[in-house]
Amino acid sequence: MNPLHKELNNFYQKMNLGSLEKMVDQDQWRLKYHVMPPIGWLNDPNGVMQHDGIYHLYYQYSPYDAEGGLKYWGHKTSTDLVTFEDHGIALYPDQPYDLHGVYSGTAYVEDGQIHYFYTGNVKHLGDHDYISSGREQNTVHAVSHDGGFTIQKVGCVIHADDYPKEFSQHIRDPKVFKHSERYYMLLGARDLESQGQVIVYQSDNLVDWRYQGVFAGPDQKLGYMWECPDYFSLDGEDVLIFSPQGVEPEGYLYQNVYQAGYMLGKLDPSLMQFSSQEKFVELDRGFDFYAPQTFLDEQGRRILWGWMGLPDEDGAITNPTVEQGWQHAMTLPRELSIEQGRLKQRPLPEYKKLRGQHFEDTFELTDHYQNEQLFGEVYELIVEVERVESELVLHLRQDTVLRYDHDNKRLHLELGASGFGRDQRTVELDGLTQLHIFSDRSSLEIFVNDGDYVLTTRMYPEQNHDLVAFEGQAKLTINKWALD
Ligand code: FRU
Known part of the structure; x- marks a missing residue:
């Protein structure tokens, strides 16, 4: 173990983590068959994938602050998506390029090699507006040589200073895919006019990334920032998923503080642009759903996992579990399909077990x-x-x-x-x-x-x-x- 991580762990042990774990375990609201943080806070699913039969779920994790502090990647695995084994922390914020948070990201697997791309968050002191936002959001590359159980950071592949100048420092949540022998990376972004968009980079080797342009957006009705983009083809349709912030409520729609939804459309591969004539549709109409991520499993199913929670930046809602030392959980993973032009989400048959x-x-x-x-x-x-x-x-x-x-x-x-x-x-x-x-x-x-x-x-x-x-x-x- 890295000496810094060892020191941190010793420090936290001294803070009597044992009794915190006990308190969390005894909480009447702990869930029976959902993924939860062992202690502390959980948000977005990250790096979801199946590799050599094993499902991996990494997630935004603040072990020592149930209200969400410094973000690590927690890690769980499963062979059936029903029961999970906990593997503690997979990524620590310990480099100059990710010092104030290992933010959301993705796993990309090719020829048995697992690559990860995530946002390294660095905060600066002093006053700032939303353009500089007082932060750097670097795009970081990491790899695993043991099937996803330990992750080594390779380094920063896009430094915050190098993002296109028409965008603010709110650029994050990479998602990588391959098209015609070339790699593409989507990033959620907020431009200087405070409009949400998805931008795209391209690469021939997963290390050198060039800015290609805007992949999707902006859309006047869809807010100032688009988080957690995801793109895939399913049943003959192209699908873009993202989590926009700043969308106004409209009748019964868009009632939560932030939304998470999809658009059906078409990818123009020559321009690497996604266009859609369709409406943005919320993936979930309840109170607690945000920042979903999908992956293709080894059976060829497109599976979506969401955070069963939402950011609560105004402190409007206090979950009673905070007092018990933990907060939030993942949704059950759902299988996606497109039937008669609409996206269906069904629970996995595995849960029959x-x-x-x-x-x-x-x-x-x-x-x-x-x-x-x-x-x-x-x-x-x-x-x-x-x-x-x-x-x-x-x-x-x-x-x-x-x-x-x-x-x-x-x-x-x-x-x-x-x-x-x-x-x-x-x-x-x-x-x-x-x-x-x-x-x-x-x-x-x-x-x-x-x-x-x-x-x-x-x-x-x-x-x-x-x-x-x-x-x-x-x-x-x-x-x-x-x-x-
Ligand atoms: C979405 C999000 C991401 C970010 C992460 C930080 O909930 O805000 O945009 O990477 O959470 O925890």
């Missing part, structure tokens, strides 16, 4: 339906809706309500006191045919109409609130499995 006690019923709902066998905190519930008249209401846990208003074709997710300050999100539907819900101790992921929409939220119910009950007029078939 967790299915335990099963309960099934088909019934005509005339007013109220409640059955103790349906109750639970950690479960998967599939509701097939054969018919609904006027309203279908599903009560979950302490005070969470999913309310489908059939006359206006709207699905509302309402959080009560267990939402800690969050209230309602709404999705307009063409009709309701299915709800597929993954409930964990403090989270819900609600897949609607076979992956047409997803609503992800954290909520923090008091202990033993395990209600599941229906109200309304409908014909339903329900399947519920406790997840162990």
